[in-house]
Amino acid sequence: xxxxxxxxxxxxxxxxxxxxxxxxxxxxxxxxxxxxxxxxxxxxxxxxxxxxxxxxxxxxxxxxxxxxxxxxxxxxxxxxxxxxxxxxxxxxxxxxxxxxxxxxxxxxxxxxxxxxxxxxxxxxxxxxxxxxxxxxxxxxxxxxxxxxxxxxxxx
Amino acid sequence: xxxxxxxxxxxxxxxxxxxxxxxxxxxxxxxxxxxxxxxxxxxxxxxxxxxxxxxxxxxxxxxxxxxxxxxxxxxxxxxxxxxxxxxxxxxxxxxxxxxxxxxxxxxxxxxxxxxxxxxxxxxxxxxxxxxxxxxxxxxxxxxxxxxxxxxxxxxxxxxxxxxxxxxxxxxxxxxxxxx
Numbered sequence: 001x002x003x004x005x006x007x008x009x010x011x012x013x014x015x016x017x018x019x020x021x022x023x024x025x026x027x028x029x030x031x032x033x034x035x036x037x038x039x040x041x042x043x044x045x046x047x048x049x050x051x052x053x054x055x056x057x058x059x060x061x062x063x064x065x066x067x068x069x070x071x072x073x074x075x076x077x078x079x080x081x082x083x084x085x086x087x088x089x090x091x092x093x094x095x096x097x098x099x100x101x102x103x104x105x106x107x108x109x110x111x112x113x114x115x116x117x118x119x120x121x122x123x124x125x126x127x128x129x130x131x132x133x134x135x136x137x138x139x140x141x142x143x144x145x146x147x148x149x150x151x152x153x154x155x
Numbered sequence: 156x157x158x159x160x161x162x163x164x165x166x167x168x169x170x171x172x173x174x175x176x177x178x179x180x181x182x183x184x185x186x187x188x189x190x191x192x193x194x195x196x197x198x199x200x201x202x203x204x205x206x207x208x209x210x211x212x213x214x215x216x217x218x219x220x221x222x223x224x225x226x227x228x229x230x231x232x233x234x235x236x237x238x239x240x241x242x243x244x245x246x247x248x249x250x251x252x253x254x255x256x257x258x259x260x261x262x263x264x265x266x267x268x269x270x271x272x273x274x275x276x277x278x279x280x281x282x283x284x285x286x287x288x289x290x291x292x293x294x295x296x297x298x299x300x301x302x303x304x305x306x307x308x309x310x311x312x313x314x315x316x317x318x319x320x321x322x323x324x325x326x327x328x329x330x331x332x333x334x
Contacts, residue, residue, distance in 0.1 A: 062304055062306075065304055066301045066303070066304055112309075112311075117290075118290040118291065119294055120290055120309060120311065122287045122288075123285070123287075124284070124286070129305055130307065131304075131306035131307070132307050132309075133307065133309065134308075134309050134311060135309070135310055135311065137312075
């Protein structure tokens with residue numbers, strides 16, 4: 001069997017393959033709706049900042065299973081979209097920014113920027129229902145901060 | 156009439172030929188028919204084309220016989236060929252579609268999106284791989300996945316604070332010693 005004759009035989013499957021791959025790539029390239037929250041955990045009954053609101057009970061229960069603090073308070077919640085193959089920044093405080101980039105895979109790159117300087121980045125599959133959590137201790141005030149990143153359901 | 160034609164062709168025995176000769180002499184109708192048959196025979200004998208072989212008769216027929224034998228020997232091969240072609244016509248598109256289906260499934264990532272199908276730990280939770288990089292030299296990071304909860308945690312430790320704490324501890328120890 002000569003090579004051109006072989007290709008004549010599979011030209012339809014090849015065409016279908018190209019269309020499928022293109023379709024798969026297009027299907028993956030989607031806009032993400034992301035929610036980011038800056039939360040403080042403490043053993044105090046009330047947050048030192050009056051504007052902080054307690055987190056909902058389900059979130060508090062989930063955090064209590066993993067971390068040592070009794071009470072958790074939301075300082076700021078930012079929701080936004082990350083365009084396909086693009087990125088977006090979520091400003092949670094003057095010092096803390098989260099930058100999220102949508103990649104092929106489907107994966108996302110999550111970057112923590114503190115005081116204007118990149119601190120950490122991670123690339124992983126985006127999975128609905130999974131939390132991506134940055135945390136650190138504030139020893140002076142005996143509390144911890146948490147940045148929780150989740151993908152929301154599509155509109 | 157057949158007897159008369161046989162008589163014209165000289166194929167009858169002598170008594171029978173004499174009997175028919177008598178009939179032709181006595182019967183006008185038989186005589187006319189015999190004359191017509193004789194004339195027709197004369198035409199055929201004089202005008203029928205004769206095929207001249209370029210080779211001997213034996214060689215000519217031998218050639219035909221060899222051709223028939225050769226055709227018989229080739230016949231099984233010719234019978235196999237359509238079967239192979241039919242199989243190839245089926246297998247080539249089938250293998251093409253199988254390849255397409257395989258690549259399509261993996262390009263779409265059907266299996267990767269299924270929580271139970273990826274790399275998992277003994278507790279059955281899906282554990283996607285994470286590429287990490289600490290970008291600041293002022294911090295250390297520790298990442299982990301709690302077994303009970305569906306989350307990925309990156310714990311940031313500020314090196315400067317830790318160093319300050321060490322210095323404070325040392326100062327406290329110095330204070331204790333001096334006291």
